[in-house]
Amino acid sequence: MPGDGALLRVAGVSAGYLGLSVLKDVDLGVAQGEAVAVVGANGAGKTTLLRAIMGEVPLTCGDVLLDGRSLSGLPIHRRALLGLGYAPEGRQLFPDLTVEENLEIGAARAGGAERGRRIERILETFAKLEPLRRRACRLLSGGEQQMVAVGRALMGEPRLLVLDEPSTGLAPRVVGELYAALRDLHRSGLSVLIVEQNARAALRFAERAYVMEDGRITSAGPARQLLEDRHLVETAYFGRRQVS
Secondary structure (H helix, E strand, O other): OOOOOOOEEEEEEEEEEOOEEEEEEEEEEEOOOOEEEEEOOOOOOHHHHHHHHOOOOOEEEEEEEEOOEEOOOOOHHHHHHHOEEEEOOOOOOOOOOEHHHHHHHOOOOOOHHHHHHHHHHHHHHOHHHHHHOOOEHHHOOHHHHHHHHHHHHHOOOOOEEEEEOOOOOOOHHHHHHHHHHHHHHHHOOOEEEEEEOOHHHHHHHOOEEEEEEOOEEEEEEEHHHHHOOHHHHOOHHHOOOOOO
16 A cells, blocks of 8 residues: 555455465555455455454464554454444345344444434435335345445444445446445545455445455556456456457
8 A cells, every 4th residue: 555554454464264275465455534445256365355354264474453553363343343344245134133223233332322323324324224224134125235234334433344245246226326325435534445346336436456366466556547457357357258
């Protein structure tokens, strides 16, 4: 990342599962108020990267720092208290709880009145959820469920919103609506780290981006510049076959 003083710094991180290395010496950063995307094909290691940042996957090398403070050894709930808001892949909502109840879980440590104020702010951001606030999440569409997942991550009033494949399974119109809401949140000053296989959507949203292949960062730069890169456009990052 250009300059020093990153809000989030991933420094030389390697990590994996059951002795299998997935991430290999990954370096990236997110500045305060910045939107950063990590793009790559399915299986590139993007989800493992976010799980390592959140403490769900142990590091075999390197460190993750928030505002210069090492997060080593901290469980996911402690990282959330320090300012990381996480919307995981697959949404992981409680299907039989209502929209409002799922949102409340994201701010369990806040007082009742404060939780109520935060819920109202989320329902203003995702206006489609207002008439659905007392509906069980299993009855929602995929797009509505994703809005709840992002809203729950925002309930802790994070300094950095971390999103894993938010557009998966959504229709293009719904993806557009979701990213429009994310743009408004980012313009308000929220820092965002997003990983996506839908690279077009992510690169149009972000200011800077990293390309991940086989657990490594292979390219980095301004998101618009990567979006215009012909080689990337012709690869699986955009769901197209390479031109021979």
